[in-house]
Amino acid sequence: MNRQPRALLSVLLLGLIAFTGWRWWSGQQPPADSGTEIVFSDVTTRGGVLTSSLRSEPRSFNRWVERNFPTEFTSQLTQSTLIRINRATQEIEPALAESWIASPDNRTFTLTLREAAWSDGAPFTSADVLFTFQAIYDPKVNSILAGSLKVNGQPLTVTAPDARTVVIGYPGVFGPGIALLDNLTLAPKHKLEAALAAGTFSQAWGVASPVNEMVSLGPFVLSRYEPGQRLVFDRNPRYWKKDSAGVALPYLDQIVAEVVPDQNAELVRLQAGQIDMLQQQVRPEDIATLRPLVDQGKLQLLELGVGTDPDVFFFNLRQPYWAKDPRGGWITRREFRQAISHAVDRESFANTVYLGAGVPIWGPITPGNQKWFSPNVPRYAFSLERAKALLAGLGLANRDADEWLEDDKGTEARFTVLTYRGNSSLERSAAVLRDDLRPLGIAVDVVALEQGALVERMLKGDFESIFFVYSASALDPGMSPDLWLSSGSAHIWNIGQATPATEWEKQIDDLMRQMMSSVDQAERKRLFDQVQNIFAENLPALYFVAPRMYIGVSSRVGSLTPAILRPQLLWAADRITVRSPGTGQGGR
Amino acid sequence: MGRYLLRRLGFALLLVLVVSSASLLLTRLAPGDITSEQALVLDPASLAKLRTELGLDRPLAVQYASWLAGVVRLDFGRSLLYSRPVSTLIGERALNTAMLASVALVLATVIGLPLGVYSGSRSRGVGRASVRVLSVLALSVPPLIGSLGLVFLAARTGWLPVGGMTSAAGIDQTWAQWLVDLARHLPIPALALALPLAATLERLQSQAIEKATREPFVAASRARGLGHAQALIRHAWPVSLRSVLGLYGIMIGSLFSGSFVVEVITSWPGLGRLMYDALKARDLYLVAGCAASGAFFLAAGTWLADVLLAFADPRVRSQEAR
Numbered sequence: 001m002n003r004q005p006r007a008l009l010s011v012l013l014l015g016l017i018a019f020t021g022w023r024w025w026s027g028q029q030p031p032a033d034s035g036t037e038i039v040f041s042d043v044t045t046r047g048g049v050l051t052s053s054l055r056s057e058p059r060s061f062n063r064w065v066e067r068n069f070p071t072e073f074t075s076q077l078t079q080s081t082l083i084r085i086n087r088a089t090q091e092i093e094p095a096l097a098e099s100w101i102a103s104p105d106n107r108t109f110t111l112t113l114r115e116a117a118w119s120d121g122a123p124f125t126s127a128d129v130l131f132t133f134q135a136i137y138d139p140k141v142n143s144i145l146a147g148s149l150k151v152n153g154q155p156l157t158v159t160a161p162d163a164r165t166v167v168i169g170y171p172g173v174f175g176p177g178i179a180l181l182d183n184l185t186l187a188p189k190h191k192l193e194a195a196l197a198a199g200t201f202s203q204a205w206g207v208a209s210p211v212n213e214m215v216s217l218g219p220f221v222l223s224r225y226e227p228g229q230r231l232v233f234d235r236n237p238r239y240w241k242k243d244s245a246g247v248a249l250p251y252l253d254q255i256v257a258e259v260v261p262d263q264n265a266e267l268v269r270l271q272a273g274q275i276d277m278l279q280q281q282v283r284p285e286d287i288a289t290l291r292p293l294v295d296q297g298k299l300q301l302l303e304l305g306v307g308t309d310p311d312v313f314f315f316n317l318r319q320p321y322w323a324k325d326p327r328g329g330w331i332t333r334r335e336f337r338q339a340i341s342h343a344v345d346r347e348s349f350a351n352t353v354y355l356g357a358g359v360p361i362w363g364p365i366t367p368g369n370q371k372w373f374s375p376n377v378p379r380y381a382f383s384l385e386r387a388k389a390l391l392a393g394l395g396l397a398n399r400d401a402d403e404w405l406e407d408d409k410g411t412e413a414r415f416t417v418l419t420y421r422g423n424s425s426l427e428r429s430a431a432v433l434r435d436d437l438r439p440l441g442i443a444v445d446v447v448a449l450e451q452g453a454l455v456e457r458m459l460k461g462d463f464e465s466i467f468f469v470y471s472a473s474a475l476d477p478g479m480s481p482d483l484w485l486s487s488g489s490a491h492i493w494n495i496g497q498a499t500p501a502t503e504w505e506k507q508i509d510d511l512m513r514q515m516m517s518s519v520d521q522a523e524r525k526r527l528f529d530q531v532q533n534i535f536a537e538n539l540p541a542l543y544f545v546a547p548r549m550y551i552g553v554s555s556r557v558g559s560l561t562p563a564i565l566r567p568q569l570l571w572a573a574d575r576i577t578v579r580s581p582g583t584g585q586g587g588r
Numbered sequence: 589m590g591r592y593l594l595r596r597l598g599f600a601l602l603l604v605l606v607v608s609s610a611s612l613l614l615t616r617l618a619p620g621d622i623t624s625e626q627a628l629v630l631d632p633a634s635l636a637k638l639r640t641e642l643g644l645d646r647p648l649a650v651q652y653a654s655w656l657a658g659v660v661r662l663d664f665g666r667s668l669l670y671s672r673p674v675s676t677l678i679g680e681r682a683l684n685t686a687m688l689a690s691v692a693l694v695l696a697t698v699i700g701l702p703l704g705v706y707s708g709s710r711s712r713g714v715g716r717a718s719v720r721v722l723s724v725l726a727l728s729v730p731p732l733i734g735s736l737g738l739v740f741l742a743a744r745t746g747w748l749p750v751g752g753m754t755s756a757a758g759i760d761q762t763w764a765q766w767l768v769d770l771a772r773h774l775p776i777p778a779l780a781l782a783l784p785l786a787a788t789l790e791r792l793q794s795q796a797i798e799k800a801t802r803e804p805f806v807a808a809s810r811a812r813g814l815g816h817a818q819a820l821i822r823h824a825w826p827v828s829l830r831s832v833l834g835l836y837g838i839m840i841g842s843l844f845s846g847s848f849v850v851e852v853i854t855s856w857p858g859l860g861r862l863m864y865d866a867l868k869a870r871d872l873y874l875v876a877g878c879a880a881s882g883a884f885f886l887a888a889g890t891w892l893a894d895v896l897l898a899f900a901d902p903r904v905r906s907q908e909a910r
Contacts (some may be wrong), residue, residue: 259855
C-alpha cells in the first residue's frame with residue numbers, strides 16, 4: 001500500500017473517532033427540562049449570590065474623577081445620590097433626599113435628607129453633601145462631574161442650615177431642575193476630607209486602595225477586588241432602603257462581577273450558566289444562539305427597547321478644513337447630505353447591520369427616548385432618483401467613462417469615512433454606506449482606526465467624515481448642551497465654535513437655551529421638537545438605524561426592572577432576587 | 589562558558605532596553621493618548637490640565653529621558669491607566685502568566701517531543717499519518733479559534749470552568765483547596781497555548797529525528813548491535829535536539845511574556861491581557877514595561893535553550909570549549 005491511501009485512511013479513521021465521540025457526548029447531555037417556566041413572584045426570596053460579567057476592569061473606584069463603565073458600575077452598586085432618575089420610567093425619585101421644595105422662581109431647592117449611615121456606621125449628613133460639591137468644584141480635583149453640575153457654566157451654590165437640610169441654588173432657571181442631581185455621587189467627608197485638603201483627592205480610592213477604605217451608601221459594599229479576575233460586592237447591612245413590606249434591601253447577599261474581556265467567551269459563560277447576566281447588550285448575531293436556551297426556560301432574553309445612542313455619520317463642517325480642497329464647494333452643502341440620506345435604504349441597512357433588529361431613524365433622538373422623540377421630523381424616503389437630482393443640483397455629474405460623478409472642475413465625488421476598528425456594527429455600517437452610495441456615483445473609502453487615533457483626529461478636525469457612536473450621559477437633551485450648542489465640546493461636526501458658524505446652528509443655540517431655562521415641560525418639548533426639525537432639515541449628522549437592544553439573563557434571576565441605559569439591570573440591584581442554588585457558578 | 593554567559597546577559601539587557609524604548613516611543617508617537625476617551629466629556633481647559641498632570645504635554649525627548657533615568661534605577665514609571673507602579677502591576681501578572689506558561693510548556697513538551705520522535709522514526713503507517721494530520725490541524729487552527737473551541741467544549745460538558753484563574757470562593761479557601769481550584773482552571777488556557785506548540789515541536793522533532801537517523805554514527809551504532817529503539821534514544825535523539833532546542837528559547841520567551849489572545853478569551857489575568865489593556869488605553873509606561881518583560885523572557889528563554897543544548901549535544905560543548 002503506498003502512502004496516499006494510508007493518509008486517507010488515517011483521516012477517515014480520525015473522522016470516525018471524532019463522530020463517534022460526538023454522538024456519545026451528545027447522548028450524555030441531560031434532556032432539556034421543558035416546562036420549567038419561571039414566574040418572577042416565585043423567585044422573590046432573600047439571599048443568594050448573583051454573578052455578572054464585566055468586560056473590563058475599573059481603572060479607579062473614584063467616581064468623581066474617572067469615567068469608565070466599570071467605575072460607574074461599582075459606583076452604582078456602592079454609592080448613592082440625593083435623588084435619582086428612575087431608569088425605567090424616566091421619572092425623578094427621592095433617594096437620600098426624602099423630599100424637596102422648589103422656590104417660586106425655580107432657582108432654589110431645599111432638600112430634606114433622610115436618616116442614613118455610611119457602611120462603616122458614620123452618619124450621613126448635610127456635611128457630606130457640602131463636601132461632595134466642594135470636591136467636585138475644586139480645580140485641583142479636575143472632576144469629570146464638574147461640567148455636568150454647572151448651569152450656564154456656573155457652579156451651583158450649596159448651604160446646609162442643619163444636618164438634615166441642604167439648600168441648593170442654581171445660577172439661573174434650569175429646565176431639567178433637580179434632575180441635575182442624578183449626577184451627584186455623594187462622597188464621604190469623614191474618609192476623603194484629608195485627601196481633598198492634601199490635594200490628593202483625585203488619587204484617592206484607586207484600584208490599589210484597601211477595599212475597607214471605600215465606604216458605601218449604596219446597597220452593596222465592595223468587599224474584594226482581585227485584579228484581572230473579579231469584583232465582589234457584599235450586602236451593605238446599613239443600606240437605608242426598605243421594600244414596601246419593611247424588609248431591608250438589598251435582597252441579594254452578594255454580587256460577583258467576573259471580568260470577562262472577550263464578548264464571545266462572555267456569551268459561552270452565560271450559556272454554561274457560569275454567569276447570570278451580561279452588562280452589555282446581546283449582539284444581533286448572538287440572539288439565534290441564545291434562543292434554544294430561552295425556549296428551554298433557562299435564559300431570559302429581555303428586549304430593552306430601541307437604543308438611545310445610535311451610530312452617527314457626519315462630515316467635517318469646519319470650513320477652514322475644506323478651504324483649499326476643491327470638494328469643499330459641494331461636500332459641506334446641506335443638499336449633499338440630504339442626497340446621502342435619500343440614498344440609504346434604512347430597512348435594508350437594519351437587516352444588514354443589525355440582522356433586522358433595528359428601526360429606521362432620521363435624527364439623534366430615537367423612539368427609545370420616549371419623552372423627547374419627535375415622530376414628525378422631516379424624513380428622507382429611500383429614493384435614488386431624488387438623491388441624483390440633489391447631486392445634479394450641486395453640479396455633480398458623470399463626465400467621463402468611469403462610474404463616479406465629478407464636479408465641473410473634474411474633481412471626483414469621493415470621500416473618506418473614518419470609523420472604529422473592532423466595532424462590528426460601525427464597520428458594517430460604514431461598508432453598507434459605501435455600497436449604498438456606489439449606485440449614485442459617489443466613491444467612499446472606509447478607514448478603520450483605533451479609538452484613540454479616531455478621537456484625536458476628530459478633536460483636531462483632521463477628517464473628512466466619521467462613522468462613530470456618541471453616548472449621551474442623559475436622556476434629557478437639556479443635560480447634553482455640549483452636543484447641541486455650537487460652542488460645545490461634543491458638537492462633533494464642528495467642535496467648540498466661538499460664534500455659531502451657520503444660521504441654523506444659531507437657531508438651535510437659541511432654542512436650546514430657551515429649552516434649558518424653561519421649567520414648563522410641554523414648552524420644553526415644543527422647543528426641542530423645533531430643534532429636531534432644524535437638525536433633520538440641515539443634517540449636520542446623519543442617523544440611519546437605531547438597534548433594538550436585548551440583554552441575556554439567567555432564568556434564576558427575578559424582580560428585574562430592565563432599562564435602556566447602562567447598567568440596564570443592575571441600576572435597581574437592590575430589588576433583584578435569585579432562585580437557589582446560592583451562586584451563579586452552577587452549570588446548567 | 590563564563591564569558592559566553594556574560595555576553596548573553598549583555599545581549600539580554602540591550603534587547604530589553606531597545607524593545608521597551610521602541611514600544612514607549614511608538615506608543616507616544618501614535619495619534620491619540622490615554623486622555624482621548626475623556627475628550628468629549630471634559631472641557632478643553634480641564635483636558636489640558638489632565639494631560640499636564642499625566643506628563644503628556646512634555647516634549648518626547650524630555651519624556652523619554654525621564655523614563656530612561658527611571659529605568660536605570662529599575663523604576664519603569666507609574667501606569668497612567670491604574671495609577672500604580674508599572675513594576676508592581678507586572679510583578680502581579682507575571683506570576684499568573686508564569687504558572688500558565690510553565691504548565692503549557694510541560695504539556696507541549698510531553699505531547700510534542702514523543703510524538704515527534706515516534707512519527708520521525710517511522711517511514712510509514714497509520715500512526716505516523718494520524719500524528720501528522722493532528723499536528724497540521726493543531727497548527728492551522730488560529731489561537732483565537734482554538735481557545736474559543738476549548739472554552740466552548742468546557743461550557744458544553746461542564747467538566748471544567750470556562751474561564752478565570754480561580755473561582756469566586758478562592759479567597760476563603762485553604763491552600764490545598766486553592767490549589768485544586770487553580771488546577772481545575774488551568775487545563776483550558778494551558779491546552780489552548782500548548783496544542784499549537786506541541787504540534788510545532790512534533791513537526792520539528794519529527795524532521796530532526798528523521799535526519800538524525802540517517803547519520804553514519806546511528807548506522808554504526810546499529811552495526812555494533814544496538815536495537816532500533818536504543819540507537820534512536822541514545823544517539824539520534826540527542827543530536828536531533830539541536831534544532832528543537834533552538835526553537836525552545838523563542839517558545840519560552842513568547843509563553844512567559846503572555847499570550848493576549850488566550851488570556852483574553854479564557855479571562856486569565858496575565859501579562860498578555862495587561863499588555864492588551866495598556867495598548868488599548870495608550871498607557872505608554874505600562875506598554876513599555878510589558879514589552880520589557882517580554883524581551884527579558886525571550887532573552888532568558890534563549891539563554892536557557894543554549895545551556896540545555898550544551899548539555900544535550902556534546903559537539904556544542906566542544907565548540908564552546910574551543
